[in-house]
Amino acid sequence: MCGHVSIYYKTAKSQLDRERAIENANKEIYHRGPDDVGYYHNERVSFGFRRLSIIDIESGHQPFEKQDKVMIFNGEIYNHEEIRKELEELGHTFTTNSDTEVLLTSYIEMKEKCVNKLRGMYAFLVWDEEKQCVFGARDIFGIKPLYYTETEEFIAFASEYKSLVGLLDERKVDKESLQQYLSFQSTNNESTMINDIKKILPGHSFTIKDNKMTIEKYYDIDYKPNGKVTKEDIYNTLLNSVEKHLISDVEVGTFLSGGIDSSILATLASKINPKIKSFSVGFGIDGYNEVDVAKKTADALGIENIQVRVSQDDYINALPEVVRLLDDPLADPSALGIYFLSKEARKHVKVVLSGEGADELFGGYNIYKEFYSVKPLLNIPNALNGMVNKIAKMMPEVSGKSYLLRSTTPLRDRYIGNAKIFENDEVRNVVKNYNENFIYQNATKAIYDEAEKRGYDYVTTMQYVDMNTWLPGDILQKGDKMSMGASIELRVPFLDKEVLELSSQLTLEQKVTKEQSKVLLREAFEHIVPEHVVQKRKLGFPTPIRVWLKEDLGHVVRKTIMDAKVDSFINKEYAIKLLDDHIAGKKDNSRKVWTIFMFSLWHQIFVEQLEISFDSKEYRKAV
Structure with a gap:
């Protein structure tokens, strides 16, 4: 388990101070690997690595070189011993006991198809001197992160995007990501909250050849229930x-x-x-x-x-x-x-x-059981469905309204993963310059289209959405x-x-x-x-912000939202009203307030580049 940074240079005349750039980026992720550090440079790439020594402590140093290939790898390959035996039978020899060498040797033998053999968590890059290209991949679940940014001069990658922001000319908020974050409580798809930084998605590999980067999906979960599992x-x-x-x-x-x-x-x-x-x-x-x-x-x-x-x-x-x-805000x-x-x-x-x-x-999520409650209304005629939905929307907040709305609203129009913070009409109240094209349904459309194409049932569709949003995001x-x-x-x-x-x-x-x-x-x-x-009831991971927002934490949240220079993005008056209503006990707005607060604090740290520290005792004195 480690962290790495890398830069692919599109031109030999790059204006970057190459060694300083990669070393500064690598310092930002010291915590990912305090045991060892390593670098590799040539005319086309610079690799930096931080190591947390877990397997083959003596010989697992990276970047790892073998047969004119160089690799940096974050993660663990749990079937590396089996793969090693297969490769030895094909004539390959090894100088270490590390899964790092097994992974690189797999690439040497199978090239891009090596990812199909892997059982584990990983984000890795290989410089192939012979082919003059970079190949990399991220594991099928997205356990290990991998970010990148591209300019006219280079393409840079890192395990955490705090290593990349120093390479940017400016740090601009991605407005689409912000708008969707307010609903999902995280950033999803390939975008991040910073406009010029993207993610390699789970189950995707990429190749850089002749300054052009191509990304391909090599794995996607496919549900095929057969009733044979015991x-x-x-x-x-x-x-x-x-x-x-x-x-x-x-x-x-x-x-x-x-x-x-x-x-x-x-x-x-x-x-x-x-x-x-x-x-x-x-x-x-x-x-x-x-x-x-x-x-x-x-x-x-x-x-x-x-x-x-x-x-x-x-x-x-x-x-x-x-x-x-965290890099990106996560509410x-x-x-x-x-x-x-x-x-x-x-x-x-x-x-x-x-x-x-x-x-x-x-x-495992309780919301999956919703299927059995809404089932009686799922197949009513469209005309009747629409009529019931309209009536439900006009009803006051009484018992049964939520059930009627859920039962008569298509799943794809309301379910975006295991958490939903703000509805689209609420997002309109929170953000300045609301964009109708950035509604949460657009972020999940391709997922729902694929689930429908494969004929997934109600619950399996919810799982598929969660696997592609909530889980990695x-x-x-x-x-x-x-x-x-x-x-x-x-x-x-x-x-x-x-x-x-x-x-x-x-x-x-x-x-x-x-x-x-x-x-x-x-x-x-x-x-x-x-x-x-x-048979214990699922609680998740309960955290008492609902209680603490009415105490000292509420003072911290209020001051942060007011101090952050997010006025061009956030309607602060609306945000503070949500907090005040929560404190007054009018409504539990804790998750909504928290979502705005975490963006505001993120903006202070990553965009305004402030050194922020909180002292709860000082806040208590001030109040």
Whole structure:
């Protein structure tokens, strides 16, 4: 697990001070790899690398060179031993035990098709001296990030875009990304909040040849339910994935919440390593604290549980650092929980397992059960459907209105992933210069078109949307940035190629019923994980901003929104009214206020380039 930066030069007469440019960019991601640093330069490329040593500690230095090829690679290839054997049978030899050499040798043997062999998380680039080109790719889920920017002189890549902003002439807010962020709470698709910085999307590879960059999609999930998957299949496939994810030359721990996903991982990991350490975080407020359940789970498994409790002061003081680490604004309050959890875990281990992806793959979100409630109205004639929808829109805010609207509004017009903050008409109130072309339906149109083309059912369509928006835009963004900010490698065994291919064969009833989510996954582990977590109601990762916004956190949020130079983007008067109404108890506006606040703080740090720090005690004195 590491970080890297690279620059491809379109001309030998580039005005960049090449060595200084790559070294300055590399310094920005020191936290991703404090163990080692490396550089490579030639007339066409500069590579910079920061290493967090996990596998083959002695020989895993990068950039890695072999047979006139040079590679920088962030991630882990969990089937590297199997690939190594295949390559040895083809006559290749190895000088290290690292998955880095296996990956580069795979490229030497198979060129661009090497990505089809990989089981793991990765973002890598190869300079091919023979072909005079760059080839790179990002893993199929988007676990590992990769950003890029292109000018007339160069194309630059980095694991975090804070390494790229110094190469830009100016930092301009992407207005389309801002408008959609207000609904999604994250930036999606290939755009970022900075106009000139883009993302390589999950499951995509790219080639740069003769100064031209081409991007191709090499993998896309395809759901093919067949009713053949058994609970034994799920157990064995997940056990194999956990075994692969525990491979390391340093100690591995596991995150443990009160839910079933992390409990499954902790249970399987403890069977393989009975001495594994578990880590839990809590906020000390009723309804926002699952550390007692986590401790009960750890005790039942006979493993150590190390806990960290986060106060409001801790939370406030960490906000500027968290925003710096995230790059793009992310309005998910739970990111800070992962930040504190990672910092505590890093005191004890260098690698942790985490339960991201189980909900998307196995049907875990409660909103997926919505299908059974709206089902009676899904197939009514179009004319009647439209009539009911119009009546519902005119109804006052009474019980049943939401149900009628959901039942008579096409899924593609209202569902954009597991979180939705602002509706389009609300975004119109928040942003200056609202653009009708930037509505959230446009961001998901291609996803829905593909789901419709493949004939996906209601729930599978929701999963497909989540896999392409919520998962890479929010869940994996915060997981990578918060863990790497603490210089710790986060591994996600549910997001494994073999687990994905198995879960894509589940039927609707094996995923969701009217009463239960993750049906077959729960059955697979009902007699294996501690009993108290099997049927436990899903809470997600609760964070008490709803409570804290009425206290000291509210003062920080108000001042940040007022001070930030975002007047050309945000209607501050409307934003502050949302906060005031929340404080007065008129309506729970916590997530909406938080979304505006995180953009404002991001703007201060990345656009205004201010050194921001919060001291909750000073805010308390001021008030």
